[in-house]
Amino acid sequence: EDQVTQSPEALRLQEGESSSLNCSYTVSGLRGLFWYRQDPGKGPEFLFTLYSAGEEKEKERLKATLTKKESFLHITAPKPEDSATYLCAVQTGSGGYQKVTFGTGTKLQVIP
Amino acid sequence: DTAVSQTPKYLVTQMGNDKSIKCEQNLGHDTMYWYKQDSKKFLKIMFSYNNKELIINETVPNRFSPKSPDKAHLNLHINSLELGDSAVYFCASSQDRQTVLNADLVFGPGTRLTVL
Numbered sequence: 001e002d003q004v005t006q007s008p009e010a011l012r013l014q015e016g017e018s019s020s021l022n023c024s025y026t027v028s029g030l031r032g033l034f035w036y037r038q039d040p041g042k043g044p045e046f047l048f049t050l051y052s053a054g055e056e057k058e059k060e061r062l063k064a065t066l067t068k069k070e071s072f073l074h075i076t077a078p079k080p081e082d083s084a085t086y087l088c089a090v091q092t093g094s095g096g097y098q099k100v101t102f103g104t105g106t107k108l109q110v111i112p
Numbered sequence: 113d114t115a116v117s118q119t120p121k122y123l124v125t126q127m128g129n130d131k132s133i134k135c136e137q138n139l140g141h142d143t144m145y146w147y148k149q150d151s152k153k154f155l156k157i158m159f160s161y162n163n164k165e166l167i168i169n170e171t172v173p174n175r176f177s178p179k180s181p182d183k184a185h186l187n188l189h190i191n192s193l194e195l196g197d198s199a200v201y202f203c204a205s206s207q208d209r210q211t212v213l214n215a216d217l218v219f220g221p222g223t224r225l226t227v228l
Contacts, residue, residue, distance in 0.1 A: 034217075
């Protein structure tokens, strides 16, 4: 069974204090890894897709990286508006059957 | 312009009742999904429909029945509601079943179901 584990469960940062969120996975046949942001009371919002080990994607203060076993979401000089829960998900399967499995998320709080 | 919309946003009901949640997407996507997010924020897929055809059914009790009248709509009907059904239910869509090629799922705002 595909497993996705995110750590830490919660992270509290001072504004400007850079850090990283971890997503480790155990799957067969990874087709892609996604990062989403979820604000309270809302649905997840897509951030990045990574397809293969060594790939990196950036968006503003966020940078996602991927290895064969894990992905990191690096947050550089975060601001209070970056506070949210960050979800990692993996897509597996092939042909007509493909599935997206989510981790439980890291709740990030950035304090002014 | 809401891409994926769900109604109602909140649903409070008694055990044993039957209820429905509606979902519509105006993105022209071919594939739609229902996800359940529990109190620990774990998001788990329930169903996936591609162009009105069921392609994923993840060991969901048969009290849950998805219905897709057309590819822009995927409704979720729940019979004989139980306390454990309390959760937030998210509808989502993607361009087609090969989500990776099209990069993302687009989620609706969620429906918070509370069973008393």
